[in-house]
C-alpha cells in the first residue's frame with residue numbers, strides 16, 4: 001500500500017520512506033548520490049520520477065496552496081464517518097485555549113497527523129487534535145491547534161480546516177485567539193468580542209481565497225461587512241453579564257499580522273491610529289474563509305498582554321509566548337464557560 005503522512009514523506013508499499021531531509025530514513029540506504037542519479041536517468045538525460053501517480057497527487061496536495069473541493073470532501077467524510085456524527089458548530093482554540101475542547105463529551109479525537117492531507121501543528125499551545133463530540137446538547141467539532149502563516153503554511157492551507165468544517169455540516173464558526181491589547185482601556189485577562197477586523201496580510205496582497213474560485217464554496221468577490229454575527233455578539237455580552245465579567249468584556253477590532261515577531265512600537269502606534277484594539281497572528285483568514293462559504297461567525301480575543309505604544313526599556317513590557325500561554329491558562333475557565341453557554345443558546349434555538 002502507498003500512504004502519505006502530513007510531513008510530506010511518501011511511504012511506499014515496501015514500508016520505505018522518501019523525504020527531502022538528509023537525516024530522514026531513506027529507502028536507498030547510504031548509496032552514493034551519483035549511483036542514484038544514474039539509475040534515475042532516462043535516455044534524454046532528464047531525471048525520471050519514480051513516484052506513482054497517486055504519490056505525485058498526494059505530494060501536490062500537500063504542497064499546494066489551494067485544496068480542491070474533492071479533497072476537502074474526502075477529509076470531511078473521513079471525520080464524519082470516524083466520529084459517527086455530524087457537527088453543527090466549529091470551534092478553533094487559540095494559543096493556550098485548548099481546554100475549550102476538553103469540555104466536549106463523548107469525544108472522538110483525531111490527531112492531525114492521522115487525518116489524510118491535514119497539515120500538522122508546530123506551535124506550543126496548539127496540540128494538533130480535532131475533537132468531535134457533544135457540548136451542551138449540540139454536536140461540535142473543535143480544533144485543538146490552528147495553523148498560522150508564520151509556520152510556513154500558505155493562508156489557504158491555514159484556513160482549509162474551516163472548509164472541512166463546512167463540508168462536515170458546520171453552520172457556526174467560533175474562532176478564538178490570544179492577542180495583545182492595544183486599546184489602553186484593555187487589561188490582561190479581558191475578553192474582546194470581535195465585531196470587525198483589519199486584514200494586514202490582505203493589505204499586502206495575501207488572501208486565503210487567492211487563486212481560482214470554486215463557486216461550490218462561495219462567490220469570487222465576497223463582501224465582508226457584517227462578518228461577525230451581531231446576535232451572537234449580543235448573546236455573548238448577556239452571558240458575560242450573567243457571569244459577572246461584563247467589566248472585563250469589550251467589543252472591538254482585531255488585526256492579524258504575519259508574525260512570528262511581536263510588533264514594534266511604531267507598528268503598534270500605526271495600528272492604534274487605524275482603530276485596531278487587539279493584535280494577533282491568526283483568525284482573520286479563518287473568518288474570511290468561513291464567510292466565503294456563508295458560515296455564521298463568532299470570534300473573540302483573550303487579551304494576554306498589553307501593547308504599550310510608548311518607548312520603554314522595561315523588559316517586562318515585552319510580549320512573550322510564555323506569558324501568552326500562562327494568561328490563557330488562568331482565563332480558560334471563563335473562556336470555556338462563555339463558549340459553552342453560547343453553544344447552549346444556539347442549540348436551544350434550533
Ligand SMILES: O=P(O)(O)O[C@@H]1C[C@H](O)[C@@H](CO)O1
Nearest residue numbers: 094095177178281282321324
Ligand atoms: O493562535 P493564536 O492566534 O491564539 O496565537 C497567538 C498568535 C501567536 O500564534 C502566538 C503568539 O504568542 O499567540
Ligand SMILES: Nc1nc2[nH]cnc2c(=O)[nH]1
Nearest residue numbers: 178179180279280281319
Ligand atoms: N501579533 C501579536 N500576537 C499576539 N498574540 C498574543 N499577544 C500578541 C501580540 O502582542 N501581538
